[in-house]
Amino acid sequence: MSKVYIALQDNDVSRYIVEAIEEDNPEVTIIHNPAMIRIEAEGHLVVKRETVEEKLGRDWDLQELHLNLITLGGNVDEDDDRLSLTWNV
Amino acid sequence: MAAKKLSLKDKYALLTRDLDWEFSYEERKEAFPFEEFEGIKITDWSKWEDPFRLTMDAYWKYQAEKEKKLYAIFDAFAQNNGQLNVTDPRYVNAIKIFLTAISPQEYQAHQGFAHVGRQYGGVGARVACQMQSLDELRHVQTQVHAMSQYNKYFDGFQNWSQMQDRLWYLSVPVSFFHDARSAGPFEFLVAIGFSFEYVLTNLLFVPFMSGAAYNGDMATVTFGFSAQSDEARHMTLGLEVIKFLLEQHEDNVPIVQKWIDKWFWRGTRLLTVVAMMMDYMLPNKVMSWKEAWGMYFEEAGGALFKDLARYGIRMPKFADQIEKEKEHASHQAWWTFYTYGQAAGFHTWIPTDEELDWLSEKYPETFDKYYRPRWEYAKQLEAEGKRFYNGTLLQLCSTCQLPLMFTEMDDPTLISQRETHYHGEHYHFCSDGCKEIFEEEPEKYVQSWLPVHQIYQGNCGGPDLPGILEFCGINVGNDNLDIKGSPDEQRWKQWKGVA
Numbered sequence: 182m183s184k185v186y187i188a189l190q191d192n193d194v195s196r197y198i199v200e201a202i203e204e205d206n207p208e209v210t211i212i213h214n215p216a217m218i219r220i221e222a223e224g225h226l227v228v229k230r231e232t233v234e235e236k237l238g239r240d241w242d243l244q245e246l247h248l249n250l251i252t253l254g255g256n257v258d259e260d261d262d263r264l265s266l267t268w269n270v
Numbered sequence: 271m272a273a274k275k276l277s278l279k280d281k282y283a284l285l286t287r288d289l290d291w292e293f294s295y296e297e298r299k300e301a302f303p304f305e306e307f308e309g310i311k312i313t314d315w316s317k318w319e320d321p322f323r324l325t326m327d328a329y330w331k332y333q334a335e336k337e338k339k340l341y342a343i344f345d346a347f348a349q350n351n352g353q354l355n356v357t358d359p360r361y362v363n364a365i366k367i368f369l370t371a372i373s374p375q376e377y378q379a380h381q382g383f384a385h386v387g388r389q390y391g392g393v394g395a396r397v398a399c400q401m402q403s404l405d406e407l408r409h410v411q412t413q414v415h416a417m418s419q420y421n422k423y424f425d426g427f428q429n430w431s432q433m434q435d436r437l438w439y440l441s442v443p444v445s446f447f448h449d450a451r452s453a454g455p456f457e458f459l460v461a462i463g464f465s466f467e468y469v470l471t472n473l474l475f476v477p478f479m480s481g482a483a484y485n486g487d488m489a490t491v492t493f494g495f496s497a498q499s500d501e502a503r504h505m506t507l508g509l510e511v512i513k514f515l516l517e518q519h520e521d522n523v524p525i526v527q528k529w530i531d532k533w534f535w536r537g538t539r540l541l542t543v544v545a546m547m548m549d550y551m552l553p554n555k556v557m558s559w560k561e562a563w564g565m566y567f568e569e570a571g572g573a574l575f576k577d578l579a580r581y582g583i584r585m586p587k588f589a590d591q592i593e594k595e596k597e598h599a600s601h602q603a604w605w606t607f608y609t610y611g612q613a614a615g616f617h618t619w620i621p622t623d624e625e626l627d628w629l630s631e632k633y634p635e636t637f638d639k640y641y642r643p644r645w646e647y648a649k650q651l652e653a654e655g656k657r658f659y660n661g662t663l664l665q666l667c668s669t670c671q672l673p674l675m676f677t678e679m680d681d682p683t684l685i686s687q688r689e690t691h692y693h694g695e696h697y698h699f700c701s702d703g704c705k706e707i708f709e710e711e712p713e714k715y716v717q718s719w720l721p722v723h724q725i726y727q728g729n730c731g732g733p734d735l736p737g738i739l740e741f742c743g744i745n746v747g748n749d750n751l752d753i754k755g756s757p758d759e760q761r762w763k764q765w766k767g768v769a
Contacts, residue, residue: 183576217495244322251476251495252476253505257321259321
């Protein structure tokens, strides 16, 4: 299975998004590079609004992800509650 | 009563799809005249899906927030003399290349998307292209703004616009975008939206930008990541375009494959300069070009092509060649610029001993065998007061417009040269890939504006080198030549209080 990935700017909001991603996707690998955090997973990764809100302690619109996003890889599917990245093979 | 909040999907449907209209008194073909000539068959535009479901109102909201964050950092950078915090003055030369070679192409991408965004019959594609066109305009503006601070303190930033029109190596990125923009609308999207954005810009905007941060350049990493956050959306659009075209009609598959083959090769050639920026121009290293290539091209690109195999798409042609080149490209490029440093708009240098050791470690198969001895020899010449500059002009490739500076990959001691004949003229190429691309569309490429040919025809100032460089907008003696003894280096020493 190929790896999907998402990279976020290393800042105070991303720290909570990364915590949420780790909680919802226990198998992920987290790589710290200067100024950025890269998160990889085999085949599938999901960012859930509810978990991020819990970590941040405030409402969080999933589209706010764009403010801290650097790049991603995989087929994207997004609705109000979750963004998922997938490779099928 | 408060209105019920629309779901993302409903909002996207209303604010995108619902903006379209039927044509009652004009033929649809007349309204979208470029939609068919490339041979692409679209049977149902409503199948177009934007996975982010971004609508214009949300677009403005989040882009405005991105801009506020970005400009706060630009202000802080300027107010705190951030230019003094970079590792050393050599680093700034990578940023000069960025401003002259890359930022103007953001503007070309803006123009390209504005043009093609008008040409699609499907409203989803039109809206997505409109957003991308605005993004690209934002990118060129923020980049010029960020680098204006460096322009106050360093040479080589003052004439980026004139340089991009006239300077020999800058015709490489310029012609890449001219090639894409003069293609049909679907080829443009595959070229820029898919081949370039999906795999290749990651290499520039992710590991290089992380390197900028590691070298103390807060302004560049911030505009870089801010731009790349838009690119994440562009990449998603690029992948969507490919899937959409392949799902619409099986006749599209061979056409799309041919474009993928062409644009991956063109993009790989274009990125040669980024290879050299990463391996030679960042004093603090994050990763080698070869490692970055492995992560973003081989791994990420490989995953993508595995996913696309179900449509009958295979890896881009010349992928084998590309794999071999990662061992050589940065070394061959930096050597070329070092030896033509008198004719460049930035400074060049011999890597330090620590840097040579790092390169040996990162390229165990090739560096000590082929490249380190050259640098040892260059050091010896420099010590004798005979810093080496190549005095003749280079033959340029008629497709990518890079000099014939690459070797055969199976024999790195032999320069790679290919040629073809068309209407009684000889055309030279750096590679099989570039030769094939030319032969596919010779009427297009015979019109190329090749700087070296133009110099010899007397169209670029001269005939002597200083005259040619002045024509290109270079401040001779300040912008060019070795970093050693340059005004940039002298000023840096004064600021830092070293002799």
